[in-house]
Amino acid sequence: MQEIKTTTGRGAKGERTRLTILEAAVDLASVEGLEGLTIGRLATELSMSKSGLFAHFGSKEELQLATVEAARSVFIHEVIGPAFKAERGLPRLWKLCDIWLAHVQRGVFRGGCFFAAAAAEFDSRPGPVRDRIAAIMKEWLETLRFAIVEAQSAGQLDPQVDPTQLAFEFNSLELGANWAFQLYGDRQAFARAREAMLERLRRYSTRSGSSLLPPAEGKRSRARTPKKG
Amino acid sequence: MQEIKTTTGRGAKGERTRLTILEAAVDLASVEGLEGLTIGRLATELSMSKSGLFAHFGSKEELQLATVEAARSVFIHEVIGPAFKAERGLPRLWKLCDIWLAHVQRGVFRGGCFFAAAAAEFDSRPGPVRDRIAAIMKEWLETLRFAIVEAQSAGQLDPQVDPTQLAFEFNSLELGANWAFQLYGDRQAFARAREAMLERLRRYSTRSGSSLLPPAEGKRSRARTPKKG
DNA sequence: CTTTAAAACGAACGTTCGTGCTATATCAAC
DNA sequence: GTTGATATAGCACGAACGTTCGTTTTAAAG
Numbered sequence: 044m045q046e047i048k049t050t051t052g053r054g055a056k057g058e059r060t061r062l063t064i065l066e067a068a069v070d071l072a073s074v075e076g077l078e079g080l081t082i083g084r085l086a087t088e089l090s091m092s093k094s095g096l097f098a099h100f101g102s103k104e105e106l107q108l109a110t111v112e113a114a115r116s117v118f119i120h121e122v123i124g125p126a127f128k129a130e131r132g133l134p135r136l137w138k139l140c141d142i143w144l145a146h147v148q149r150g151v152f153r154g155g156c157f158f159a160a161a162a163a164e165f166d167s168r169p170g171p172v173r174d175r176i177a178a179i180m181k182e183w184l185e186t187l188r189f190a191i192v193e194a195q196s197a198g199q200l201d202p203q204v205d206p207t208q209l210a211f212e213f214n215s216l217e218l219g220a221n222w223a224f225q226l227y228g229d230r231q232a233f234a235r236a237r238e239a240m241l242e243r244l245r246r247y248s249t250r251s252g253s254s255l256l257p258p259a260e261g262k263r264s265r266a267r268t269p270k271k272g
Numbered sequence: 273m274q275e276i277k278t279t280t281g282r283g284a285k286g287e288r289t290r291l292t293i294l295e296a297a298v299d300l301a302s303v304e305g306l307e308g309l310t311i312g313r314l315a316t317e318l319s320m321s322k323s324g325l326f327a328h329f330g331s332k333e334e335l336q337l338a339t340v341e342a343a344r345s346v347f348i349h350e351v352i353g354p355a356f357k358a359e360r361g362l363p364r365l366w367k368l369c370d371i372w373l374a375h376v377q378r379g380v381f382r383g384g385c386f387f388a389a390a391a392a393e394f395d396s397r398p399g400p401v402r403d404r405i406a407a408i409m410k411e412w413l414e415t416l417r418f419a420i421v422e423a424q425s426a427g428q429l430d431p432q433v434d435p436t437q438l439a440f441e442f443n444s445l446e447l448g449a450n451w452a453f454q455l456y457g458d459r460q461a462f463a464r465a466r467e468a469m470l471e472r473l474r475r476y477s478t479r480s481g482s483s484l485l486p487p488a489e490g491k492r493s494r495a496r497t498p499k500k501g
Numbered sequence: 502c503t504t505t506a507a508a509a510c511g512a513a514c515g516t517t518c519g520t521g522c523t524a525t526a527t528c529a530a531c
Numbered sequence: 532g533t534t535g536a537t538a539t540a541g542c543a544c545g546a547a548c549g550t551t552c553g554t555t556t557t558a559a560a561g
Binding site for chain 1: 382388395454456465467468
């Protein structure tokens with residue numbers, strides 16, 4: 044009988060430690076940046092030795108890559124997953140935007156959107172880390188674009204709308220809200236981003252689509268939009 | 273006889289050197305970040321000694337603050353100045369947006385928008401540097417907002433439009449274009465941002481205002497929509 | 502010229518960085 | 532309980548960091 048490559052038996056402890064490290068690494072990197080994510084600090088924070096921690100990754104770049112990957116997992120779990128519970132088309136598109144903004148507001152990452160920060164840090168720094176960050180953010184943009192296309196296919200959104208253009212605008216509003224919140228603590232920015240997104244979705248939505256969007260708020264709404272259960 | 277402290281006579285050389293240093297500092301910081309802006313590297317790049325350079329600022333934080341201030345001067349000279357040559361109201365508002373995008377595209381700062389990068393780097397790092405960056409970006413947002421208000425006062429823009437909301441959206445689109453260009457080299461992003469901005473300006477502009485905007489392009493090269501048939 | 506303050510330098514400081522080595526714990530499998 | 536891989540620690544390294552200090556060069560003022 045061929046023995047199965049043991050990832051579960053022998054290396055159990057190491058894997059657990061690795062995950063613990065990466066959890067702390069994501070948190071630290073979201074605040075200090077992927078370069079400010081220092082092996083010494085990380086080790087101190089986890090009460091372990093630099094070399095012991097280092098052995099799990101072999102190089103700082105590998106640690107950074109693993110951290111980026113861990114952040115992507117968190118993002119998928121916190122944003123993509125929940126949004127995909129909504130039905131295809133306009134509801135899912137809206138949920139993607141809404142939950143994205145919520146995950147920043149909730150502080151899923153202490154430093155706001157992990158990838159916005161990482162992109163700004165690495166965009167002038169060629170290498171595998173930059174490439175991976177770029178790929179992950181493209182995934183997100185592609186997810187947005189595809190949700191738009193699905194809404195069009197479902198007859199909920201004007202088929203004349205350019206999906207890439209709309210995805211660009213939504214992504215920009217997300218970046219803008221993240222920026223305003225991180226730099227000024229401006230919570231209103233989330234409402235502004237939502238308003239701008241909903242305005243577009245409403246304008247482009249067909250009759251069958253518009254009922255799938257949250258009801259329009261009056262100006263200066265004081266109450267929160269009721270969550271549907 | 274009381275001697276006058278001449279700032280022009282004795283300190284002339286030092287001031288010139290300081291400006292040379294800051295020019296290089298802005299360039300370096302726009303790529304490597306304000307923390308990656310290292311005194312040693314800067315000195316090497318300028319073929320001078322670390323200590324000689326250091327003496328001009330007294331601390332790294334002072335160097336960072338001076339660099340931020342120098343970047344602000346460049347920005348004012350390259351964006352605000354030219355845009356303010358346009359007449360008040362809608363023309364100036366549009367020029368502010370248009371030239372902002374152009375200054376990123378032209379590579380006025382090697383790393384794209386200096387302040388977008390600096391904000392992302394320092395937003396989780398309290399202190400005078402962060403405060404100054406935040407204040408400067410608020411200046412910009414306020415400039416945008418005021419231009420919108422002026423366009424409304426001139427009867428060129430729908431007075432019902434919330435200036436803060438529109439300024440937020442424009443700023444977001446700028447951040448989005450900067451992001452796409454820095455991370456993917458995507459030049460189309462500038463056109464997308466302009467399209468989104470102009471779409472809003474056109475929709476909100478009065479009859480007297482709409483003639484002040486650039487003519488609408490013929491749907492751009494969007495003929496190739498893979499319309500599924 | 503001489504005088505003198507500003508400007509630039511060179512060397513060193515104490516830290517921290519990433520990264521090797523070597524030794525010691527830990528723990529699943531026999 | 533012994534074994535052997537795996538995981539962690541200890542220690543040292545060279546380089547780079549911001550910063551200090553004492554000295555030397557430079558150039559403006561008398």
